[in-house]
Amino acid sequence: MKIIENIAEYLDAEGLTMSLGMFDGVHRGHQEIIKKLKKYTESEKLESALLTFWPHPRVVLQADAELKLLNTLEEKLQLLEQFGIEKVFLQEFNEEFRNLSGEEFIQQILLEKMKMKHIIIGYDHHFGKNKSGNFELLKKMSLEYDFEVEQTEAVLENEIAISSTKIRNALASGDIQTANLFLGYSYPLSGKVVAGKQLGRTIGFPTANLEVASIKLLPKNGAYIVEVEVDHTLHKGMLSIMTNPTVGGTSQTVEVYLLDFNQDIYGKTITVRFKDFLHEEIKFESIEKLIDQLKLDRQLTEQYFQNH
Structure with a gap:
């Protein structure tokens, strides 16, 4: 797995099939996205990539937040490699990046820098300043810029949507069995x-x-x-x-x-x-x-x- 820490210096002209997000825990919901990415890479001969962030955006947006994560950076990268991601773009969530609108993010980062050809996002994922980027915006822009968009459904366990927050809550109450069930490990x-x-x-x-x-x-x-x-x-x-x-x-x-x-x-x-x-x-x-x-x-x- 290749790790790219400076998107500005990324010069590969090959197109990517990708997703984006924090992927804290790389839980079963995240794993479902990765499975879809791998399936698409095999059929379209594209590399699978993930754009993720460090530190967590909430640490930047809420300086006093004592946020604890399911994964250290090292753990997350190991899990992403284990599940078959080929490239990870490790983006610092700095002032410049956080001020990009959803549309600017798609144009300047995903298309111009990363040469995105296909994107898969989670059912509730937002990005860009004031959460202005979402599935609907991607779908609209895909018609103009010729890329494909896919959105995954929530992965359910006993009719509960798996999420990093629910796993944190399970661990905070000592419910190891539920946390492990949602994580898949x-x-x-x-x-x-x-x-x-x-x-x-x-x-x-x-x-x-x-x-x-x-x-x-x-x-x-x-x-x-x-x-x-x-x-x-x-x-x-x-x-x-x-x-x-x-x-x-x-x-x-x-x-x-x-x-x-x-x-x-x-x-x-x-x-x-x-x-x-x-x-x-x-x-x-x-x-x-x-x-x-x-x-x-x-x-x-x-x-x-x-x-x-």
């Missing part, structure tokens, strides 16, 4: 293993403390069943997102315990994939009660992997 979280308080080591449950990107959305505080990838090998694990109230903690930490694992992984970047929710954050009366709960969590984790 297990929600990932990557982080560098850093030194912690090492309490787990003293009670027989040594954990890896993860340093996570500040933009990444964490599920609600609590304990989770996870799959852990270390050096391309998968392991069973339990993960906690909490403030460690039992030992007087106040700041949020992300700690993962790998079952049947005793390697030194300090300084390594590992990836966890959320499988299920175990329980809310608990303040225990004693360390002994904490150990009892960890033993029960381990038993439930083992049972989960036996059944899946």
Whole structure:
């Protein structure tokens, strides 16, 4: 997959079949667009492309917004490549770009710079200043500029339209199963293993403390069943997102315990994939009660992997 960070310098004369948007999560709705793009590229011998943004437009438009995303930029690019996109135009959502009207955006960016021949957009997608660009504008301009336009329907699950917002809401409530169902894969979280308080080591449950990107959305505080990838090998694990109230903690930490694992992984970047929710954050009366709960969590984790 080729990444183009400066559209102004893009000189390829070959036409593109493309889509545009934030594609946060690259969820099943996004995947449906990508499937249509790939089908069209095969029949028309065009390259598939996506124009996406970084940072998120809401971060620029609402400077005080504490927006957390389903994907870091690296994760999103990996997913887009995995699903078969050939070119990604990575556009900074700056002042100049945000002031383009929908019509200017189509003319100056999609047609003049990117040589668009065919575009597929989501059922509710808008673009350009004041959301002036939409399917109707594309359809109207396609008659004059000779390109094709297609709009996808919402992808439904139990009559609910899948969206990045609904996935964020599911994660915020600890509903991992719904989030994963809407994503089409297990929600990932990557982080560098850093030194912690090492309490787990003293009670027989040594954990890896993860340093996570500040933009990444964490599920609600609590304990989770996870799959852990270390050096391309998968392991069973339990993960906690909490403030460690039992030992007087106040700041949020992300700690993962790998079952049947005793390697030194300090300084390594590992990836966890959320499988299920175990329980809310608990303040225990004693360390002994904490150990009892960890033993029960381990038993439930083992049972989960036996059944899946």
